[in-house]
Amino acid sequence: MIIEIDFNSDEALYLQLRNQIIMGIATAQFQEGDSLPSVRQLADAIGINMHTVNKAYTVLKQEGYVKVDRRRGAVIAIDIDRMRTLEELKKELQVILAKGSCKNISKEEIHALIEEIYEDYR
Amino acid sequence: MIIEIDFNSDEALYLQLRNQIIMGIATAQFQEGDSLPSVRQLADAIGINMHTVNKAYTVLKQEGYVKVDRRRGAVIAIDIDRMRTLEELKKELQVILAKGSCKNISKEEIHALIEEIYEDYR
DNA sequence: ACTCTGTTATAATATGGATATAACAGGAGG
DNA sequence: CCTCCTGTTATATCCATATTATAACAGAGT
Numbered sequence: 001m002i003i004e005i006d007f008n009s010d011e012a013l014y015l016q017l018r019n020q021i022i023m024g025i026a027t028a029q030f031q032e033g034d035s036l037p038s039v040r041q042l043a044d045a046i047g048i049n050m051h052t053v054n055k056a057y058t059v060l061k062q063e064g065y066v067k068v069d070r071r072r073g074a075v076i077a078i079d080i081d082r083m084r085t086l087e088e089l090k091k092e093l094q095v096i097l098a099k100g101s102c103k104n105i106s107k108e109e110i111h112a113l114i115e116e117i118y119e120d121y122r
Numbered sequence: 123m124i125i126e127i128d129f130n131s132d133e134a135l136y137l138q139l140r141n142q143i144i145m146g147i148a149t150a151q152f153q154e155g156d157s158l159p160s161v162r163q164l165a166d167a168i169g170i171n172m173h174t175v176n177k178a179y180t181v182l183k184q185e186g187y188v189k190v191d192r193r194r195g196a197v198i199a200i201d202i203d204r205m206r207t208l209e210e211l212k213k214e215l216q217v218i219l220a221k222g223s224c225k226n227i228s229k230e231e232i233h234a235l236i237e238e239i240y241e242d243y244r
Numbered sequence: 245a246c247t248c249t250g251t252t253a254t255a256a257t258a259t260g261g262a263t264a265t266a267a268c269a270g271g272a273g274g
Numbered sequence: 275c276c277t278c279c280t281g282t283t284a285t286a287t288c289c290a291t292a293t294t295a296t297a298a299c300a301g302a303g304t
Contacts, residue, residue, distance in 0.1 A: 247299080
């Protein structure tokens with residue numbers, strides 16, 4: 001999978017990495033049971049520090065996307081926690097939709113966006 | 123309008139403030155032309171520093187939600203920039219929906235959430 | 245033995261968030 | 275004219291976080 005880091009972004013590197021991996025899982029570029037590259041390999045490939053990659057992996061573990069095996073490294077393993085996820089989604093959506101509402105984006109346009117994005121997801 | 127700040131949150135105070143004001147506009151608690159409290163008043167009421175409130179107002183100005191008048195303070199004035207807003211919404215939604223997709227939240231559940239949230243918005 | 249994995253520890257640096265004090269300029273109202 | 279309230283600007287300080295750097299350790303595979 002191609003991972004692109006924007007060094008000019010104001011978003012932290014480890015969060016960019018986390019988000020891209022989550023999107024990689026959603027687009028089935030990573031499957032349950034797949035191993036992610038080792039922290040050193042990926043750090044080398046991207047050109048960032050090992051610890052930054054490790055931090056991304058640690059967050060992914062805490063959020064229930066991977067499990068870490070000393071042998072195989074970080075392995076995709078989704079822990080489905082629907083209630084927590086739904087609560088979190090709602091909070092984030094409330095802010096995003098408020099922005100849209102203020103800027104005259106209609107509910108229908110949002111629904112259309114959702115459809116468009118979900119085409120790429122499983 | 124009631125503004126609630128969570129000092130235990132990991133989200134920056136000025137961002138919490140910004141988000142709540144945007145949601146206040148979306149729920150019509152603030153109307154076009156209304157003045158926000160002065161930076162010192164609001165800082166006092168919430169119990170945070172004047173500069174933190176000022177930062178929130180500055181961000182709101184840059185993002186096109188208010189205009190600042192030396193006499194009246196920050197006044198709600200929406201600058202509608204549909205293209206920019208849509209692009210930004212899409213990027214944020216991509217990440218959020220990816221999380222949901224990974225955690226087995228269906229597209230239909232997302233649509234339902236949108237409906238639920240939009241009930242409170244204009 | 246050697247090499248790969250994650251993990252841990254420690255340190256240095258840089259950046260950003262939050263606070264504190266202070267001063268300045270412009271408009272409002274006495 | 276003077277005072278009060280606006281936003282604005284300028285410093286300075288403190289603390290937390292992000293990032294990098296070196297280094298070492300333990301477990302597993304070849």
